[in-house]
Amino acid sequence: MACETARINEELRQVLVDLCYLTASWNIDVGGLEIDHMPAFEHAFQILGWDNPHICKDLQCDVPSCKHRWVSNKATANGHRKRCWDHVEEDE
């Protein structure tokens, strides 16, 4: 029973992460998600133990020093290339 509860809690936690990833505002100064005056995100960030803003390396463009959110995730010979709109046309 405790094991089942732990599994459900982990799934709920992942749902919160997914919802934040899908809908929370992007903070370009840090390259992460932010609450942006939305009470639902305030609660979600609190549950997840995230700072506000929450830096998300896995959502950032992979051009060094760029803090934009990637919009293109392209498979290449060297692995996936994640780029923002500003860098999507640039070569490796």
Ligand SMILES: [Zn+2]
């Ligand atoms: Zn970029």
